[in-house]
Amino acid sequence: MAQGTGSINSDYKDWEWSDDAGERARLLQSPSVETVPKNSESQGSGLGATSALGAVFIVVNAALGAGLLNFPAAFSMAGGVAAGIALQMCMLIFIIGGLVILAYCSQASNERTYQEVVWAVCGKVPGVLCEVAIAVYTFGTCIAFLIIIGDQEDKIIAALVKEPEEVGSSRWYTDRKFTISITAFLLILPLSIPKEIGFQKYASSLSVIGTWYVTAVIIIKYIWPDKELVPVEIPTSPSTWTAVFNAMPTICFGFQCHVSSVPVFNSMKQPEVKTWGAVVTAAMVIALFVYTGTGVCGFLTFGAGVEQDVLMSYPSNDIPVALARAFIILCVLTSYPILHFCGRAVLEGLWLRYTGVTVEEDVVRERRRRLLQTISWFLLTLLLALFIPDIGKVISVIGGLAACFIFVFPGLCLIQAKLSEIQETRAISWWAQVSYGVFMVTLGAFIFGQTTANAIFVDLTA
Template sequence: MAQVSINNDYSEWGLSTDAGERARLLQSPCVDTAPKSEWEASPGGPDRGTTSTLGAIFIVVNACLGAGLLNFPAAFSTAGGVAAGIVLQMGMLVFIISGLVILAYCSQASNERTYQEVVWAVCGKLTGVLCEVAIAVYTFGTCIAFLIIIGDQQDKIIAVMAKEPEGASGPWYTDRKFTISLTAFLFILPLSIPREIGFQKYASFLSVVGTWYVTAIVIIKYIWPDKEMTPGNILTRPASWMAVFNAMPTICFGFQCHVSSVPVFNSMQQPEVKTWGGVVTAAMVIALAVYMGTGICGFLTFGAAVDPDVLLSYPSEDMAVAVARAFIILSVLTSYPILHFCGRAVVEGLWLRYQGVSVEEDVGRERRRRVLQTLVWFLLTLLLALFIPDIGKVISVIGGLAACFIFVFPGLCLIQAKLSEMEEVKPASWWVLVSYGVLLVTLGAFIFGQTTANAIFVDLLA
């Protein structure tokens, strides 16, 4: 491997290497990691991680699968049918896997252990700050989507319990805004305030069980449909090439596990790029099977009439689907605090870096600042969730940011890492990799611009 010289000077903003919670940011729920100061040894040294290859596959699959699954049938409808949806996902898979491998390579080259630290070290201060801001906005938007999902599922469950026809107005305590707010204040807020999150392993288990159960239900309901379910128009081709790109945000949101992949790579017993390539390939094939199963069967069951949240398309009285709704609610209730923790950590790191102080120097005000950050974050996400009608509108916005994590930042890291190699004569492989990095950045920027503009002018301002 050519010698690499990568800028990782944190002193530009007077930053200590442990600025707030940033050193623990976005650790995988199943990964125990040591502080960076204990990891100055090489990846193959005595301080290597404890995660096996099989364990790493499970963690990456868990990080990939999530609430975005509910929007995949609608994405197939948007893309123009089953064939267009399959081709789009298969094409995206190549870039998704390559981005994960690039991040592992750059993590080794820079000796950094989280996504934003890798971007900061490899690409410099400006790109690093943009990456951290993007993570904060992405986690904020995902928290809004989680609250909307809670409201969607509660509406159906309450309708069954109250024995009222769908769409009928019930008592004030069954109002959607009241039930979302009550659930959020009783469960989500208390779980979001603590400085550390010790229940991540339970959230991981619930998320995995809920996701697989939803997929199984969607497939079973397609094979043995209920009599009252009649599909809408089954599209066979996209209305235009732009319609295909409109499905990109859901796919990017669903497959975006890149931010949490770097800690997983460094937690492996053998953190080698070649081994990691096999891990992420296997994990993405599993995720692809789950997403395709849900997307294809959900779309063929309801056609163009499918809701942005596929579970809303099923009758409220269906008990098997009601169990799926309960699983999703439990998963989201425990996933919101984790996403909030990640966003809060970025905000905390940016604030301490701006102030030029370390966490040790500012311990006295940490609790007060943490509570204030949590309350502001929680109230803003709750307020927006109460007035945004469905998760499709949120995913259309944050899906563009997910494209940045999949394409733009890995592409920039690859370009900068190759430019930093001290070789007088550049081999053909060097030019190929730099060109591929440029392709990633260009493609990611296009997807981000197109999907974000479409979300703003079509979905939000419509």
Template sequence: MAQVSINADHGEWSLSTDAGERARLLQSPCVDTAPKSEREASSGDLGRGTTSTLGAVFIVVNACLGAGLLNFPAAFSTAGGVAAGVTLQMGMLVFIISGLVILAYCSQASNERTYQEVVWAVCGKLTGVLCEGAIATYTFGTCIAFLIIIGDQQDKIIAVMAKEPEGAHGSPWYADRKFTISLTAFLFILPLSIPREIGFQKYASFLSVVGTWYVTAIIIIKYIWPDKEMTPGDILTRPASWIAVFNAMPTICFGFQCHVSSVPVFNSMRQPEVKTWGGVVTAAMVIALAVYMGTAALNWCLESARNCSQHGGCRGDGRTWSRPHRIDGLERQSYKSKPGVRKGFRHTGICGFLTFGAAVDPDVLLSYPSEDMAVAVARAFIILSVLTSYPILHFCGRAVVEGLWLRYQGMPVEEDVGRERRRRVLQTLVWFLLTLLLALFIPDIGKVISVIGGLAACFIFVFPGLCLIQAKLSEMEEVKPASWWALVSYGVLLVTLGAFIFGQTTANAIFVDLLA
């Protein structure tokens, strides 16, 4: 096996080892962490953790499923229908899994345990600083999306309690969206964000899983048995142009981005081996795909289109079709009699898109009637999950900001507790107030995801590609085999693809979404 030597000299960035909260706080809620000195002192157990293989699968799944779930139906509409959305996801899944494996390989080679530490060690100072800046920006944008989601769901819940449409004229002051978001944020999110340590992370993971699967179940059920008030729009069957397909990439990248937390998860395993990790991430991505995309999606489309043509429910210009407003007894029996169709129901993005078509909201739960109690419970689950997820994302971003600040100032690690506390409170207040202010004036999560989805592409493609290139270039071999050239070429492909997605989606977000 080729000998690897990756940036063994860490002198230029050693201040971040224990500075403040350090970037290792980006670890998954379920990952046990020990200081690096303790890890190095332990004999025979270097890099060994307590997480089982099955546990690692579910941790990665938890990291994948989140706020992006609500935006997936709109992504299918943007991509030009189910076929385009499914094809795009399947194609990107290969790169997503390979990126996770590359990060594990580089983590093992560099003996680092977090995403940004791996990038620092493998790619050097400049790329490491860019990575930390990207992580801080990404977590900041995600926190904004969380606050917008809280406001969206509260509007609907308040409308149910007040028995009036949300946003109606003459609503009391306490039902105003800006007031409810601010009140919830100050009462719950801010107190949970200030502490130095977050001990409730494991509960947040549990709530996220329960809420995600409940929302998925509700969207599927509402597709099979739609309410009378739900009026679907036209269903696109192919994209208007190839550019439209790429416009769905931010949501897909945002939904599958678990790479930042994948490195600590890998190092927390009892047997942190690249081969085992490959099986873990493959299983995790298949599970996430089952939620985002489902099984037999294309079969569903074919069967649904056939049923529509048989029962007179289709119309369109060859690029769109419309499902019947209600499934009558004959149609419902026809749908139930086809196993392939039933399998196709197992999907949030597809069912949400096919329920509302082009009329689907960027947050799919907003498309459902306010008075639907089952959907109201789903909204409550989402709010509860987001309330505990915001502090965790803020915690990660604050750790990166703290490390960058201490490194820039050249401050010693051994500081008095008072200075650290004052700095932490100031960082938290600035972060909290900025995200709250932006969330009050940004109309929907689609605007945020269109921006930070490009950064997610950097975590999935660009940084793993750079790490792979640098890792292979560091191998001390006089004659480079064909596999070496193949891996370097693949790294170049990842960087090129990621840079293209980032540039295209960011430019589109600026010139189409933000300036519209």
């Protein structure tokens, strides 16, 4: 891609397949493909073009894409501000640790995507389970992104046409299905077609600024509230002990950028674990401030009556909030392609393994297959978002998968990586790292099992 310009994909080559088989291999590495060592590869022209600062923006954008608006409700479920912040801080340690583990295993295994790292380090069965989990998670999240766009556009349109929201609009061009479709076709689909996500650093910078604005609006609205915004009861403790655990999937879903992290790590100019540690720490600190500000102030503004999407609790004619909704739309527009890239990588890996064709042999047909995968994925998510607008029950079931990506698979990778080391004596640090991996797997399995069982129980009893 041409560098030094402000446009996205201005070079027609960004939309074509690559004649460099090595470039393609680095993007979607198949376990059956023999590769040169990483050191010799880095001496060529295969290094990424994303700077450390650009990587920070991409990681922050991936983390803030969908979970930002749910944190006030998560604080309410957790039982108040103190419980919400404490839970968030405890989980952040393992969230950052998981990101660093994935980068370490990616470098050690010479793999370039999340699922291929798990496949190479942990073996076939965990690899297949990881691919299935990624496909389900990214597909469901893309549907959620489109629904978020529809929710925000409904409020914005209601303010522009000045019609009561409960009555609905009689104009065809303000219909929810039309607005979601036109936004998706004009903006999301073009961003989803390119084969790399490094270009996202431009759009991601804008969306990160947008999330800061959303947080600022929610904080200001709490400090200087409107007269009609009167909070109901403000919980100070969880209703039940399990309520705290019910808030954990929202936190995991909010901070979950692990699926996208491996491609981002390998798109950097200097893909080193130490540099990556600084990148993800800075990114998670930014996300922490944004989430905490949004969660605390949104929760204290509306109390137990806060909506799952906090912006839906504000009136549609509030101009600053309307601008915040526009920024959220921008954030989601740039998050959809990142998650879609990871889902498409899973489909590509499954296809290459099924056909037994190596990446180098199949480069010529890559563009045609990429277009087919992208368009099929896009149309299915759009149709489901249009005709099944309320997918809260579905998201509640797959929300626990975020805990698997943050805790379970990185923990398994760390355990396997340490067990594969040939050492005559096991140092204390070795045992500490293995124990850390075991704890991560146990914690992730508990969160996934508890939240999934609870979601199914709630759905069956609803």
